[in-house]
Amino acid sequence: MTPVHVALRGVTRVFPATAAQREVKALGPIDLELRTAEFFVVVGPSGCGKSTLLEIIAGLSTATTGTVMLEGRPVAGEVPEGIGVVFQEDASFPWLNVTDNIAFGLRQTALDKAEIERRVGHALRLMGLTEFAAAYPVQLSGGMRQRVCLARTLVQRPRVILLDEPFGALDQQTRFLMGDELLRLWRESGATVMLITHSLDEAAMLGDRIGVMSARPGRMLEIIETGWGEERGSRVVATPRFGEITARLWELLRDESQRAMTGAP
Amino acid sequence: MRSLRAAILIACVLAGWEALFWFAGSSALTSPLDTIAYLGELLSSPRFYPHLIETAQAFAVALGIAISCGILIGFTLGLYRFAADVSEPVLVALYSIPKLALYPIVLLAFGIGMPAKIAFGAIHGIMPIAIFALGAVRNLNPVYLKAARVMRLTPSRIAARVLLPAAIPEIFTGIRIGFSLTLIGTLLGEMFASQRGLGYLLIQAIGLHNVRMIMALTLLLVVIAVTASALLLAVDRRLRRHMFGGS
Amino acid sequence: MTPGRVRFALAAALVLLLEGLSRFGFIDRFAMIPPSEILWHLGKILSSGEMWPAIVKTLSNVAVACVAAIIVGVILGTLIHAWRSLRETLDPLFAAYYAIPVYAFYPLFIVIFGLGDFPQVLIGFMLGLVAVIVNTLNGLDRVPRVLIKTARIQRLGPLATALKVTLPYAVPYIFTGIKLAVAYSFIGVIGAELIMSRTGLGYEIGYAYNSFDNAVMYPLIVFVLTVAASVNTMFFLWEKKMLARRRK
Numbered sequence: 001m002t003p004v005h006v007a008l009r010g011v012t013r014v015f016p017a018t019a020a021q022r023e024v025k026a027l028g029p030i031d032l033e034l035r036t037a038e039f040f041v042v043v044g045p046s047g048c049g050k051s052t053l054l055e056i057i058a059g060l061s062t063a064t065t066g067t068v069m070l071e072g073r074p075v076a077g078e079v080p081e082g083i084g085v086v087f088q089e090d091a092s093f094p095w096l097n098v099t100d101n102i103a104f105g106l107r108q109t110a111l112d113k114a115e116i117e118r119r120v121g122h123a124l125r126l127m128g129l130t131e132f133a134a135a136y137p138v139q140l141s142g143g144m145r146q147r148v149c150l151a152r153t154l155v156q157r158p159r160v161i162l163l164d165e166p167f168g169a170l171d172q173q174t175r176f177l178m179g180d181e182l183l184r185l186w187r188e189s190g191a192t193v194m195l196i197t198h199s200l201d202e203a204a205m206l207g208d209r210i211g212v213m214s215a216r217p218g219r220m221l222e223i224i225e226t227g228w229g230e231e232r233g234s235r236v237v238a239t240p241r242f243g244e245i246t247a248r249l250w251e252l253l254r255d256e257s258q259r260a261m262t263g264a265p
Numbered sequence: 266m267r268s269l270r271a272a273i274l275i276a277c278v279l280a281g282w283e284a285l286f287w288f289a290g291s292s293a294l295t296s297p298l299d300t301i302a303y304l305g306e307l308l309s310s311p312r313f314y315p316h317l318i319e320t321a322q323a324f325a326v327a328l329g330i331a332i333s334c335g336i337l338i339g340f341t342l343g344l345y346r347f348a349a350d351v352s353e354p355v356l357v358a359l360y361s362i363p364k365l366a367l368y369p370i371v372l373l374a375f376g377i378g379m380p381a382k383i384a385f386g387a388i389h390g391i392m393p394i395a396i397f398a399l400g401a402v403r404n405l406n407p408v409y410l411k412a413a414r415v416m417r418l419t420p421s422r423i424a425a426r427v428l429l430p431a432a433i434p435e436i437f438t439g440i441r442i443g444f445s446l447t448l449i450g451t452l453l454g455e456m457f458a459s460q461r462g463l464g465y466l467l468i469q470a471i472g473l474h475n476v477r478m479i480m481a482l483t484l485l486l487v488v489i490a491v492t493a494s495a496l497l498l499a500v501d502r503r504l505r506r507h508m509f510g511g512s
Numbered sequence: 513m514t515p516g517r518v519r520f521a522l523a524a525a526l527v528l529l530l531e532g533l534s535r536f537g538f539i540d541r542f543a544m545i546p547p548s549e550i551l552w553h554l555g556k557i558l559s560s561g562e563m564w565p566a567i568v569k570t571l572s573n574v575a576v577a578c579v580a581a582i583i584v585g586v587i588l589g590t591l592i593h594a595w596r597s598l599r600e601t602l603d604p605l606f607a608a609y610y611a612i613p614v615y616a617f618y619p620l621f622i623v624i625f626g627l628g629d630f631p632q633v634l635i636g637f638m639l640g641l642v643a644v645i646v647n648t649l650n651g652l653d654r655v656p657r658v659l660i661k662t663a664r665i666q667r668l669g670p671l672a673t674a675l676k677v678t679l680p681y682a683v684p685y686i687f688t689g690i691k692l693a694v695a696y697s698f699i700g701v702i703g704a705e706l707i708m709s710r711t712g713l714g715y716e717i718g719y720a721y722n723s724f725d726n727a728v729m730y731p732l733i734v735f736v737l738t739v740a741a742s743v744n745t746m747f748f749l750w751e752k753k754m755l756a757r758r759r760k
Contacts, residue, residue, distance in 0.1 A: 079414050085412070087412065090408070093409065093427070094431075095433070138507075149412075270600060289624050352519075362695070362740045363737075364699070365703045369717065372721075445610040449613060468707070471619055474619065483616040486616075493608070494608030495604045
């Protein structure tokens with residue numbers, strides 16, 4: 001029984017009513033456990049609260065009710081040590097070049113310069129960015145900028161990596177390849193990974209387990225065990241098991257997506 | 266291409282000026298040639314320079330105050346939501362009132378001379394800089410803030426290493442505008458509160474109906490203002506291209 | 513503890529402070545009279561009617577300058593936006609415009625147009641005009657291309673496109689220009705009056721200053737500031753309402 005890395009109990013997020021809008025129940029209640037070193041994928045219809053869930057786990061926002069535990073300690077209010085996040089939007093700093101971007105987080109710590117250089121060099125090679133080391137984000141494509149963000153996250157050696165639709169802006173083929181890259185990074189880092197995606201294919205081919213969320217307010221409808229071992233990613237796309245998983249995902253999500261689209265309760 | 270356009274613009278202005286002179290006569294203005302000639306005389310006369318220096322000094326100090334206080338105010342308000350909610354309408358109102366009406370009060374507070382001029386210049390310039398600095402903080406891409414928080418930066422680090430660099434293009438636009446307004450504010454201050462400086466010369470000339478002087482001074486000020494503005498605009502564009510690419 | 517109440521509390525505290533400082537002699541009567549007296553004198557001035565001609569003159573001049581600057585500014589802004597090379601030529605001029613001492617042209621205007629109200633209105637107009645143009649340009653720049661393409665597909669001509677699609681979209685940005693035009697019209701007209709006029713609020717304030725008549729000067733200053741601030745606040749609130757409909 002693999003140990004539990006992150007545990008959520010009864011987590012909800014309610015946005016209180018303001019002058020402009022009624023109260024919004026964005027999320028929950030959610031009970032969820034992330035096992036150490038697993039690759040967990042979250043799918044769900046638009047607006048179901050996937051991003052909110054990620055932000056609560058990261059400590060960027062606070063749950064209205066319920067608890068979040070990371071390695072046995074509660075998470076609330078501030079970002080705990082050991083977490084890395086890759087956001088949907090490009091978060092690379094436009095005023096720094098690629099190397100400075102990747103080194104940014106490390107430079108704020110007491111780490112010595114030689115070690116920082118080592119790690120940054122390694123990350124550049126890992127992400128295929130060495131020839132762009134001196135380039136500025138404005139000169140790079142969207143996919144490359146996300147790689148910079150990934151590199152920036154990885155050099156800090158996080159134990160939990162959260163990704164919010166990091167490949168959302170990319171085309172399908174690039175996404176497949178980026179999925180394989182993500183797997184490679186996951187194995188090398190040994191971290192627990194939670195990936196949010198709206199692509200059922202991506203979910204089916206990458207995760208150890210897939211959490212399917214309902215329409216807003218999002219709850220966990222079902223958690224699917226994929227059973228993938230070493231062999232996964234773009235290589236399993238043609239297998240029967242892949243087809244079964246995606247079929248099951250669609251079955252669960254068809255109604256929820258309809259609900260999200262029409263706004264019906 | 267750009268210098269050709271600038272040349273055409275200048276030619277049009279000169280032509281219009283000449284036409285206006287022809288129409289209105291020499292009791293109203295002087296022709297372009299005369300004005301330039303007279304300005305040349307002034308610039309080579311040793312009694313003129315002290316005035317120029319006086320204005321330049323007052324302006325430099327006023328601008329320094331306007332920039333530092335403006336950024337400080339704008340950032341502070343940007344970071345403290347409640348303070349911003351309280352102050353923003355006040356800032357907007359202050360920006361819009363004719364600060365000229367405050368001028369007697371400034372005079373009474375500072376007396377005649379350099380401090381009053383500097384105060385007047387700074388008051389004019391501080392508003393746009395503060396407003397733009399506030400806007401820069403507000404418009405900060407929230408994902409930068411989130412990324413910085415995930416990297417567990419302290420608030421002061423975030424302000425210095427993320428907010429400030431990200432905000433520079435927008436703050437600079439505020440500084441560009443503040444530059445022009447501080448200049449005019451300093452000049453206005455000199456017109457009413459000083460016995461020295463270009464503004465003083467101007468109001469004297471207006472009073473004595475010394476058309477040549479009025480035109481020459483105006484030409485000088487216009488040339489300085491336009492040149493400085495064009496330079497700042499070029500820097501502004503370069504900053505934006507560096508960070509945002511394209512145009 | 514809403515922002516409005518805090519603002520009110522701070523303003524009240526400031527007024528009380530000034531009142532205290534001047535009544536107890538920390539501020540010289542030469543420099544400033546207590547706020548309560550300022551208000552009292554303002555009441556007297558307004559009810560006695562002696563300032564009304566000046567007030568009406570100044571405010572109407574400001575209004576004319578402002579409205580003209582807005583209308584001409586929007587039209588010119590739209591035209592300049594359509595003509596690319598003209599715009600690029602004028603851009604540096606617009607950027608530098610507000611450093612130019614427009615007041616220096618005042619004597620010129622008097623010679624050309626005579627001693628009436630027109631020179632002051634013209635100065636106010638000239639100051640406000642460029643602000644409106646620049647902000648109209650800015651607003652039109654931000655119209656998403658897809659809206660323009662939609663207008664083309666609907667086969668709208670340039671005038672119809674401007675009136676029905678691009679200008680309505682740009683209205684919030686034009687509003688920024690409008691607020692500036694209000695401010696600049698006040699500054700232009702009153703400043704011109706201060707310098708060279710024989711009538712109007714600007715002149716009266718200058719006259720009171722030169723005669724050390726604080727009982728007239730301060731109330732008039734307060735009056736001008738209040739009117740300008742109120743007009744601007746009205747526009748500010750209107751703009752906020754408009755923007756609330758747009759943003760999420």
